[in-house]
Amino acid sequence: MTLKLNDPSLFRQAAFIAGQWREASGDQRIDVDNPADGSLVGHVPACTEQDTKDAIEAARIAQAAWQRRTGTERGVVLAEWHRLILDNVEDLARIMTAEQGKVLAEARGEVRYAASFFKWYAEEATRSEGQLLTTSDPHRRVLVLKQPVGVTAAITPWNFPLAMITRKCGPAIAAGCSMVIKPSELTPYSALALAALGERAGIPAGLLSVVTGWPADVGKVLTESPVVRKLTFTGSTGVGKILIRQCADTVKKLSLELGGNAPFLVFDDARVKLAADGIMQSKFRNAGQTCVCANRVLIQDGIWDRLVPELATRVESLRVGHGTDPDSTVGPLINDAAVRKVREHVEDALAKGARYVGAPLRIEGRFVWPVVLEGITTDMRVVHEETFGPVLPLLRFKTEEEAVSIANNTPFGLASYFFTDDISRIWRVGEALEFGMIGQNTGSISMESVPFGGVKESGLGREGGHVGMEEFLEMKSLHLGGL
Ligand code: ADP
Numbered sequence: 001m002t003l004k005l006n007d008p009s010l011f012r013q014a015a016f017i018a019g020q021w022r023e024a025s026g027d028q029r030i031d032v033d034n035p036a037d038g039s040l041v042g043h044v045p046a047c048t049e050q051d052t053k054d055a056i057e058a059a060r061i062a063q064a065a066w067q068r069r070t071g072t073e074r075g076v077v078l079a080e081w082h083r084l085i086l087d088n089v090e091d092l093a094r095i096m097t098a099e100q101g102k103v104l105a106e107a108r109g110e111v112r113y114a115a116s117f118f119k120w121y122a123e124e125a126t127r128s129e130g131q132l133l134t135t136s137d138p139h140r141r142v143l144v145l146k147q148p149v150g151v152t153a154a155i156t157p158w159n160f161p162l163a164m165i166t167r168k169c170g171p172a173i174a175a176g177c178s179m180v181i182k183p184s185e186l187t188p189y190s191a192l193a194l195a196a197l198g199e200r201a202g203i204p205a206g207l208l209s210v211v212t213g214w215p216a217d218v219g220k221v222l223t224e225s226p227v228v229r230k231l232t233f234t235g236s237t238g239v240g241k242i243l244i245r246q247c248a249d250t251v252k253k254l255s256l257e258l259g260g261n262a263p264f265l266v267f268d269d270a271r272v273k274l275a276a277d278g279i280m281q282s283k284f285r286n287a288g289q290t291c292v293c294a295n296r297v298l299i300q301d302g303i304w305d306r307l308v309p310e311l312a313t314r315v316e317s318l319r320v321g322h323g324t325d326p327d328s329t330v331g332p333l334i335n336d337a338a339v340r341k342v343r344e345h346v347e348d349a350l351a352k353g354a355r356y357v358g359a360p361l362r363i364e365g366r367f368v369w370p371v372v373l374e375g376i377t378t379d380m381r382v383v384h385e386e387t388f389g390p391v392l393p394l395l396r397f398k399t400e401e402e403a404v405s406i407a408n409n410t411p412f413g414l415a416s417y418f419f420t421d422d423i424s425r426i427w428r429v430g431e432a433l434e435f436g437m438i439g440q441n442t443g444s445i446s447m448e449s450v451p452f453g454g455v456k457e458s459g460l461g462r463e464g465g466h467v468g469m470e471e472f473l474e475m476k477s478l479h480l481g482g483l
Contacts, residue, residue, distance in 0.1 A: 100190070182212075
């Protein structure tokens with residue numbers, strides 16, 4: 001396919017290793033297709049174990065020099081990178097829509113969101129501070145130094161091909177780390193375009209590499225390398241568990257953003273239109289393919305009859321279509337397996353007694369028309385598995401205790417949402433929900449300045465905000481004795 005870009009040099013079909021754009025040493029390539037129509041977007045190198053080792057070695061050398069630069073100098077490069085992303089929003093969005101499918105308006109939004117991490121961490125780079133501690137020994141003072149972790153690796157998913165990378169490499173670079181990135185093999189072009197802009201911004205050769213390739217080859221080297229001191233990963237809980245095991249032998253620091261099963265609770269006193277806004281925002285972004293998407297909507301008896309028709313009307317007004325069509329609001333799903341999962345979840349729910357509110361499931365290729373289901377019970381797959389598609393299952397509940405208990409009855413603990421204006425309930429439910437992120441009267445919870453992450457099997461560590469940079473810093477206590 002031909003991708004029309006203002007700056008065609010942002011579309012790179014080579015890996016970026018040790019400051020060089022190059023092919024894989026084995027000369028193998030991976031095809032990347034457009035989820036909307038299956039057409040070939042292009043191909044990228046299937047990097048080998050040796051290519052990955054080259055990237056790690058370059059990262060080791062570059063990091064030693066980078067950590068000696070001041071936070072201010074590191075911030076200047078990140079700020080320039082931020083500016084370059086904003087200068088190229090349209091091209092980056094087009095690349096993203098071509099490989100990922102999301103509608104252009106959302107792609108542009110993601111590009112800006114991705115850039116916001118560079119701005120925030122450019123500023124944060126200048127504010128890294130240690131501590132001076134008093135101790136029980138009058139002859140001693142203790143300093144706590146913060147030093148970069150060193151060489152780090154990132155393995156990132158396809159659903160946010162740009163933001164899941166900047167959220168990781170922004171704080172890493174600000175902290176003085178280097179990073180080897182393995183983007184999803186489904187969406188490598190956003191990562192490569194980002195690297196092209198990083199090169200222009202003045203990121204030193206080797207500090208950041210993008211190693212395209214199959215997960216097993218690249219992932220194995222990144223996780224087993226003793227040089228790589230930290231792995232940061234966003235993806236499924238299943239793969240996260242494999243990576244934890246693979247990192248065990250070298251005791252790497254880990255940040256993991258894994259799967260979710262977000263509940264969305266609407267209480268009787270909630271404002272109907274506001275709740276509907278929140279559900280639509282949380283459920284249908286990226287065609288339902290986000291780890292913080294409302295997976296199960298729990299509606300209290302007293303508001304059910306007002307909220308459900310409102311939701312049905314709004315879902316009817318969604319426009320499914322090619323991401324480049326300005327009228328589309330829901331793009332295709334990423335691949336056939338994703339479509340299959342949605343179909344299976346809906347069929348399972350219907351077989352166990354669920355009913356459609358509005359139109360039945362319609363699938364054409366990878367396009368899935370949003371559906372609303374009522375009569376949902378807790379034995380259905382839509383309730384205890386992440387559907388990752390445009391399916392809105394509605395559960396009815398009577399009491400707050402019942403809703404909180406259903407919400408928490410999952411091994412996952414990433415995002416949750418609840419709508420109410422009752423101040424006591426806000427505190428009660430906010431404290432009772434076992435999730436790393438909670439939106440009260442809002443369906444959006446991602447911001448560069450706020451910690452993002454989950455509890456239970458949804459992950460380890462946090463990204464974003466002050467703590468997002470701490471994750472790339474080691475603490476060292478320096479005891480000054482004999483005073
Ligand atoms: P998703 O469900 O979002 O596709 P995955 O967990 O399958 O998430 O993939 C997220 C990232 O993890 C991708 O970059 C993928 O290539 C990578 N990945 C998948 N399996 C492995 C593995 N065994 N080792 C290392 N990386 C992997």
